[in-house]
Amino acid sequence: MPFQKIEAEKLSQSVVHQVELLILRGILRPGERLPSERELSDRLGVSRPSLREAIAELQDRGLLTAKPNAGVFVADVLGSAFSPALIDLFSTHEDAVFDYVAFRRDLEGLAAERAAHFGSDTDLEVINTIFHKMEAAHQKRDPTDEAELDANFHMAIIEASHNIVMLHMMRSMYDLLRQGVFYNRQMMFKNRLTRDMLLDQHRAINSGVQSRNPQAARAAVEVHMDYVKQAMVDQIKAARNEAIARQRLQHEKNRQ
Known part of the structure; x- marks a missing residue:
């Protein structure tokens, strides 16, 4: 037997x-x-x-x-998720940055959808608590705190999705984001108009999750990530324009 x-x-x-x-x-x-x-x-x-x-x-x-x-x-079991060579490539190529944003848009949209559906009342309370901290930080106008809370807010939603694979994969991605590998999040919180827009977008995400409306939660994440992408495009253009302007200024000074 x-x-x-x-x-x-x-x-x-x-x-x-x-x-x-x-x-x-x-x-x-x-x-x-x-x-x-x-x-x-x-x-x-x-x-x-x-x-x-x-x-x-x-x-x-x-x-x-x-x-x-x-x-x-x-x-630090997540440290091996990406090799140092691949991280260097991520940080030096715009294509990787925009692919990262597209990846987040898809995965975090799904996470918000799952959080609204599968998250416990306590999960939702954690998300709501972090959002209220974001509102308080917004009044203090500290881009460092706002950027950190932004990451915590999104990770709390991913945790509330209750998908272990997604959790660890996205946590490793956020570790790279905190290190500034993909883009400087703090730069996005230095502009008053951008800060206001970002807070409103996070409010919409939180509202969708708290009301347990999976479709609204996912749609709010997609709107937010589309805005982040456009803000990055604008930042890149502004940096290039400034570089050209500096060249013109230097050339003009040399002509005197």
Whole structure:
């Protein structure tokens, strides 16, 4: 008969599985420090030897990493999503930048649609809380805070879509965006008119998600990303025009 005795799972394996799920679901994030050994063993209700065995296995598998005199951290498993050579190509070619915007338009439209449909009440509360922070930051006119909250808002929607593959793929893309690989988000928040438009667009996205209207949420994301694309086109044209103007000015000075 194809039956085998059921054996109790080792405590260390239970710890491994729990940490795996927390990383997989995006709750534990790359670079996040785990609680101390004492605190973590208390929280999990396991002995320190069992905890150490689990941590060692997770380190061997590249999910956790230990830093001397600092603690144990979630490994930057997203860092390998793109090779350094490919990242350099992204940052130096306009085609890659516009492809990135088109990619976000499609994927985030789907994420907003799913968030409106599958997101829990708590998911929607997280999104709404971040949006209210965006409104507060808008009054302070700090482009750095606004740009960071912008990324957090979109990631919260992706998390609320409850698609693990989409979550990790988009998180890796946003890490590159935060690094300025694709374009400088802060530049977009320095123009008053642009800032106002962006806040209104995020308000429409939030409204679509909060009302659990998948079609409205997706349409609002598409309008927003189309605006971002056009703003980038305008920025590129303005930069080129300024470069030409500087050449003309330098030439004029040399003629004197």
